[in-house]
Amino acid sequence: MASYDIEEHIPSSYLPLIKCSLLEEDETGQSIMTIITSSGELLEFSRQKYINGCEIESVDAKLLKSFISYDPLKKYYLILTLSQLIVILRQKEMKIFKTFENVIDIEIKDQLCLGRPQILMKIRDQEDPYITDLVGTLKVSETKVQSQINLNLHSKLQESVVRLEKAKQLLQEKKTCRINSWLEFTQQTGESSITSGIIRTNNLDHIPTSKIEIFPTWQRVFCRRWILGIPIKNISQSSCTRHYV
Numbered sequence: 001m002a003s004y005d006i007e008e009h010i011p012s013s014y015l016p017l018i019k020c021s022l023l024e025e026d027e028t029g030q031s032i033m034t035i036i037t038s039s040g041e042l043l044e045f046s047r048q049k050y051i052n053g054c055e056i057e058s059v060d061a062k063l064l065k066s067f068i069s070y071d072p073l074k075k076y077y078l079i080l081t082l083s084q085l086i087v088i089l090r091q092k093e094m095k096i097f098k099t100f101e102n103v104i105d106i107e108i109k110d111q112l113c114l115g116r117p118q119i120l121m122k123i124r125d126q127e128d129p130y131i132t133d134l135v136g137t138l139k140v141s142e143t144k145v146q147s148q149i150n151l152n153l154h155s156k157l158q159e160s161v162v163r164l165e166k167a168k169q170l171l172q173e174k175k176t177c178r179i180n181s182w183l184e185f186t187q188q189t190g191e192s193s194i195t196s197g198i199i200r201t202n203n204l205d206h207i208p209t210s211k212i213e214i215f216p217t218w219q220r221v222f223c224r225r226w227i228l229g230i231p232i233k234n235i236s237q238s239s240c241t242r243h244y245v
Contacts, residue, residue, distance in 0.1 A: 004023050009046070010048055011045075014037070017035075018037065019036045019062070020062060021036070021064065022064045022065065022066060022077075024066060031047075032044055032045070032051070034064065034066075034077065036064055038059060039059065040056050040057060040059045041053055041056065054093075054094040054096075056086050061086075063106070066078070066090075067117065070135075076090060077094075080106055084099055085100040085103035100121060100130075102124040104122050105121075112131065119132050213233040213235050215230075215231040
């Protein structure tokens with residue numbers, strides 16, 4: 001039972017009948033005391049005067065909360081019993097709006113980050129709670145939503161890790177291939193570097209004006225081998241096959 005002074009809000013004759021209670025303010029700032037009686041009634045009082053009420057068809061209520069839904073804007077009373085959640089729509093003629101079976105606990109929060117509250121219901125013998133805003137648009141469980149998000153994030157993380165490891169492996173293979181190919185090339189040619197420019201050559205018929213032009217080299221990796229390309233332009237009057245570079 002709540003810690004506020006109930007005697008200030010309801011007639012003393014109702015005090016022995018209270019199973020649970022709720023103190024709130026309406027839109028005008030007036031205090032409204034709502035109680036559930038042992039005879040199975042929901043009653044509203046203001047300044048010890050009866051305002052409204054209805055039968056709830058249960059005498060074992062153990063928790064009373066209010067809930068506001070948006071679009072449309074409505075207020076409900078949530079009554080948790082030993083085996084049910086009874087929802088009362090607060091209006092001029094209050095009545096039972098809906099009943100949920102096998103509910104053992106409830107919590108009101110914006111679990112789905114929608115900017116409006118939802119009701120989380122713990123259902124007996126079920127691991128996943130049930131979420132609703134009483135409008136009919138939400139019928140998902142907290143655990144399923146969170147599990148799906150976690151699963152997607154984990155999957156994307158694993159994909160990123162695999163791609164990163166593959167990139168590291170390819171980079172290492174490229175470095176190794178480049179070093180080995182370069183060492184093999186320098187050992188065969190005895191040269192440590194290749195530069196671009198015009199290299200004059202001696203041709204077979206001893207034409208003094210013959211020459212070829214060598215452009216900057218290009219490098220590629222193919223089949224785990226490092227390939228060096230040397231573009232050559234023949235600017236002489238004889239065939240390239242007749243030149244000794």
